Amino acid sequence: QSVLTQPPSVSGAPGQRVTISCTGSSSNIGAGYDVHWYLQLPGAAPKLLIYTNTIRPSGVPDRFSGSKSGTSASLAITGLQAEDEADYYCQSYDSGLSGGVFGGGTKVTVL
Amino acid sequence: QVQLVQSGAEVRKPGASVKVSCKASGYTFTDYYIHWVRQAPGQGLAWMGWINPNSGGTQFAQKFQGRVTLTRDMSISTYYMQLSRLRSDDTAVYYCARGDCSSTSCSRGNWFGPWGQGTLVTVSS
Numbered sequence: 001q002s003v004l005t006q007p008p009s010v011s012g013a014p015g016q017r018v019t020i021s022c023t024g025s026s027s028n029i030g031a032g033y034d035v036h037w038y039l040q041l042p043g044a045a046p047k048l049l050i051y052t053n054t055i056r057p058s059g060v061p062d063r064f065s066g067s068k069s070g071t072s073a074s075l076a077i078t079g080l081q082a083e084d085e086a087d088y089y090c091q092s093y094d095s096g097l098s099g100g101v102f103g104g105g106t107k108v109t110v111l
Numbered sequence: 112q113v114q115l116v117q118s119g120a121e122v123r124k125p126g127a128s129v130k131v132s133c134k135a136s137g138y139t140f141t142d143y144y145i146h147w148v149r150q151a152p153g154q155g156l157a158w159m160g161w162i163n164p165n166s167g168g169t170q171f172a173q174k175f176q177g178r179v180t181l182t183r184d185m186s187i188s189t190y191y192m193q194l195s196r197l198r199s200d201d202t203a204v205y206y207c208a209r210g211d212c213s214s215t216s217c218s219r220g221n222w223f224g225p226w227g228q229g230t231l232v233t234v235s236s
Contacts, residue, residue, distance in 0.1 A: 002155060036222035038156075045206055046148075046156065048224035052216050057224070089156055093220030099172050100146065100158035100221070 003028065004090050006103035012080045013111045020106045022073045022090035028101055030071035033093040037066055037075045040087045040105075049088070050075060082110050113137040115145075115207050115227035122233045128195040131230045133207035140188045141165050144210040146223055147181065147192045149203040161210060162190060197234045204229040 005023040012018040022035060029035055035053050038046040048057055050066035053073065063084075065076045073092075077084055090103040118132040133145065147159040160171035162181040169181045180193040190207060206229050210221035 032219060034216060034219045034222070038223075045226040045229050046208075046223075047226070048222060051211075051222040051224075052213065052219075091156075091158075091223065097172065099160070099170060100148075100223075102148075102156040102158060105155040 002104040003094055003097070003101035004092060004103035006088075006090060006106045008104070009107045009109065011109040011111055014080055014082065016080050017076060017078045018080060018108060019077075020075045020088055020090075020108070022075070022103050024071050024073075024092060024101075026071065027096040028071075028092045028094040029068065029073060031095055033095070035066070035068050035073035036091045037064075038089045038091065040089065042086075046089060077108070080108075080110055084108055085110050113209070113225055115209065115225055117205075117207060117227040117230045120231040120233070122235065123197050124236055125197055125199060125234055127197050127234075128193060129197060129232050130191055130193040131205050131207075131232070133190040133192070133227050135188045135190065135209070138209075140185060144221070145181075145183070145190045146208050146210050146221070147179075148206045148208060148223070148226075150206070150229075151200070151203040154203075159192070159205075164190075194232070197232075199234050202232065202234045204231050206230075 037050040039049045040046045053068040054066045087105045089105045094101045116134045141164045144161045146161045182191045208223035208226040
């Protein structure tokens with residue numbers, strides 16, 4: 001059971017907007033620790049998608065955006081494309097565990 | 112470019128140990144911590160621990176304390192993760208990843224990037 005909670009799956013038609021939630025607690029996201037997002041294609045290593053809640057690394061399309069409020073964070077994908085089919089993970093730091101924590105991952109399916 | 116290259120797949124019997132390497136290039140070795148993350152088949156990501164390249168100091172997730180050892184060889188810019196007393200549920204892909212933060216965000220936790228390509232460790236009798 002993951003410390004951060006994500007929906008197991010979300011889906012949308014090409015061009016639509018989908019959002020993935022990441023819910024934590026007062027010892028991680030709610031304590032002010034940043035949330036970061038990763039994309040993982042099948043058989044590949046995770047790749048940084050969003051860092052420090054809202055910042056896209058160079059090369060990541062602006063269709064991807066992140067937000068954070070209270071004990072939760074969200075990743076939004078607008079203009080959904082077939083290549084966006086992947087697993088997405090949120091990550092933060094937990095003061096009670098003194099280490100990094102991940103969400104369980106969300107599989108995005110493009111219908 | 113910044114790159115982490117890991118050693119190849121390993122097969123071990125229960126009770127044995129395994130040592131995975133992670134060679135860093137393209138940046139100053141001592142400037143960034145290295146974290147280890149594992150992913151069991153069909154499962155999510157689990158943070159295992161980090162190593163400070165300067166002091167060699169380490170921090171582990173409680174689940175792995177006592178079984179995992181993180182070391183580094185500064186002369187060849189390589190990190191190592193050794194897991195002992197292997198069990199079948201240690202079968203997973205093990206990743207190394209560089210921890211990063213900005214001057215204003217370090218107190219709020221690191222992000223991980225880039226990642227190594229992963230090393231599959233299979234534990235089977």
